[in-house]
Amino acid sequence: xxxxxxxxxxxxxxxxxxxxxxxxxxxxxxxxxxxxxxxxxxxxxxxxxxxxxxxxxxxxxxxxxxxxxxxxxxxxxxxxxxxxxxxxxxxxxxxxxxxxxxxxxxxxxxxxxxxxxxxxxxxxxxxxxxxxxxxxxxxxxxxxxxxxxxxxxxxxxxxxxxxxxxxxxxxxxxxxxxxxxxxxxxxxxxxxxxxxxxxxxxxxxxxxxxxxxxxxxxxxxxxxxxxxxxxxxxxxxxxxxxxxxxxxxxxxxxxxxxxxxxxxxxxxxxxxxxxxxxxxxxxxxxxxxxxxxxxxxxxx
Numbered sequence: 646x647x648x649x650x651x652x653x654x655x656x657x658x659x660x661x662x663x664x665x666x667x668x669x670x671x672x673x674x675x676x677x678x679x680x681x682x683x684x685x686x687x688x689x690x691x692x693x694x695x696x697x698x699x700x701x702x703x704x705x706x707x708x709x710x711x712x713x714x715x716x717x718x719x720x721x722x723x724x725x726x727x728x729x730x731x732x733x734x735x736x737x738x739x740x741x742x743x744x745x746x747x748x749x750x751x752x753x754x755x756x757x758x759x760x761x762x763x764x765x766x767x768x769x770x771x772x773x774x775x776x777x778x779x780x781x782x783x784x785x786x787x788x789x790x791x792x793x794x795x796x797x798x799x800x801x802x803x804x805x806x807x808x809x810x811x812x813x814x815x816x817x818x819x820x821x822x823x824x825x826x827x828x829x830x831x832x833x834x835x836x837x838x839x840x841x842x843x844x845x846x847x848x849x850x851x852x853x854x855x856x857x858x859x860x861x862x863x864x865x866x867x868x869x870x871x872x873x874x875x876x877x878x879x880x881x882x883x884x885x886x887x888x889x890x891x892x893x894x895x896x897x898x899x900x901x902x903x904x905x906x907x908x909x910x911x912x913x914x915x916x917x918x919x920x921x922x923x924x925x926x927x928x929x930x931x932x933x934x935x936x937x938x939x940x941x942x943x944x945x
Contacts, residue, residue: 657690659705663912665692669705676714679729679739680721686710731755764913768906775903779934782895788819788862790931792924793869796829798839808832810839812873814854815924819864822928826857832876848882855886863887866920866927867898897931904934 659665669690675682684706693702728741731752742750751759782788795809810833816826830851831844870886887894898918907916921927 659690659692659694661694662692665690665705668708670708670711671703671705674740675706675708675711677741679737681714681716682708682711683714684710685712733759761908761910761913764908765906768903768908768915771903772906773938775900776934776938778900779904779931780938782862782864783819783931783935785862786820787860788864789825789858790817790819790924790928791815791858791863791865791869792922792927793865793873794923795872796839796841796844807839808876808879809872810837811841811844812876814873816854816857817924817928819928819931822925826854828854830873832873832880834880847877847880851877851882851886858887862893862895864895864897864927864931867896897927901930901934904937 672684675684686707688704689707689710690705691702692705694700696703728744728750730737730750731742732749733751733755736752736754738752740753742752743756744750745756745759792815794813794815796811796813798807798810800806811829811831813829814826815824817823818825828850829841829844830847831840832847833840873886898920901918902915905916905918907918908914909916921930
């Protein structure tokens with residue numbers, strides 16, 4: 646592949662090969678076609694990514710503007726064609742097949758499926774680990790599940806969002822699902838409209854919450870309390886709510902993502918799961934995760 650010409654001024658820049666459209670190719674990729682071609686127009690884009698010679702910036706040309714090389718058909722006939730046939734599906738792609746670590750030559754589609762399967766197998770193993778971690782967490786007799794829901798005010802005339810007017814905090818005992826805390830905290834001044842009628846002064850309510858959580862292990866989805874802390878800082882009443890020590894607070898979004906093992910087929914990356922939305926649903930999800938670990942043990 647060809648390093649970027651420093652004088653080029655391409656209209657598009659890419660940061661990984663997967664983002665490059667199929668019609669854009671480097672000189673080397675054009676030359677590697679079964680019927681080789683060469684650039685017939687200017688540099689149309691660049692990609693900065695890892696290539697055969699290491700990470701660099703490579704020029705990309707439009708396949709539609711390319712022209713045939715001067716290589717005669719008789720010379721093309723002497724080239725080996727073994728790397729042009731996919732060992733899996735039998736396709737004969739224009740670009741050379743990819744040799745995998747375990748041997749077979751695969752076309753781009755089969756190579757992608759092969760990588761996706763390998764990633765899926767690894768994800769399945771991580772899912773079992775995540776289920777075990779959920780079971781261990783649920784076994785903690787001090788565990789509570791916390792969720793926060795916010796009351797939002799309409800945006801300003803310029804479209805800028807207002808801080809939330811209130812936060813409804815729910816805490817459940819993970820052992821029996823009983824509600825330990827269920828209050829709506831006002832996050833604006835007493836004269837500012839928008840907060841529900843049952844919203845209370847946050848200072849004493851947060852003191853009660855901090856006392857409740859002081860000797861507890863807390864499970865929440867992810868950044869549920871960030872808008873609360875931001876609002877309290879504006880009110881100059883911010884105080885620590887969660888117990889100190891990272892081992893006492895568990896954010897379940899990443900754990901749930903690993904447990905679901907739901908991969909984007911295009912990128913083989915984990916999909917980000919939607920938040921449960923309530924403490925009750927979060928506890929339900931955690932129990933499902935732990936139960937799948939128990940089922941795996943019984944099946945094993």
